[in-house]
Amino acid sequence: MRDGIKGWKKAGYQVVGDAKLLDDLIALNKNDFKALCLCEKDARKLKNCTFVDFRDNADYDKGHIKGANHVDYADMFSKPMMEELNKSNSLVIIHDDQAVAGVIAATLKLMDYPDVYILR
Template identity: 75%
Template sequence: MAVENGYKNVYWMRDGINGWKKAGFPIVGDQKLLEDLISLNKTDFAQLVIAEKEARNLKNCTFVDFRDKTKFDKHHVKDANHVDYSDMFSKPMMEELNKSNSLVIIHDVPEVAGVIAATLKLMDYPDIYILQ
């Protein structure tokens, strides 16, 4: 993809960013963010998976459905908020999600749900779960 977009100096390490760092290659950007991402990758996302019944017992629980609108309209968890994945970082979405609430992420693709959970954790949302 990067080569298709005109980039000529594209490198890839089998071990990802950890391999890149171990090889001594330079890293451009916010070092703190990079360290947070590496640390977050050590999180066992299986611990974040929760059943709906269990989630409903959480204090101040908010269900956030990141699936597309068609799927949401066809069927969704009762009282779930819909946020299109492409609008995840919009100001209205950020204002709607209260950091004092437990957020339960809903998405059909587990990897996408994991990325959303990881992103929200990096944004200091303390209690993030992924609906089973």
């Protein structure tokens, strides 16, 4: 959907947070997601690294990593957001809930983003 999760909700589709979704995505993708978790220092060593902060506006405004791109989780996978992410960059996902960060990372991997990491 062009408007991401907001558009999905507006169309009347259900949005439910469930750890089973993460388990299903991990099983489908067969990646070791613990290996994808790294600290900021190690992330900054990656070639063409892009930090993408998926927290809501309030949490982002309280404090964020310098240079991080902000995408409210509710706008995730909107067409403008997807056009902004470059598949040739290493993406480092930021979210306070590690299960949500894992779902975002798994979904991006399924969408052929080759280098996706989760900030610890």
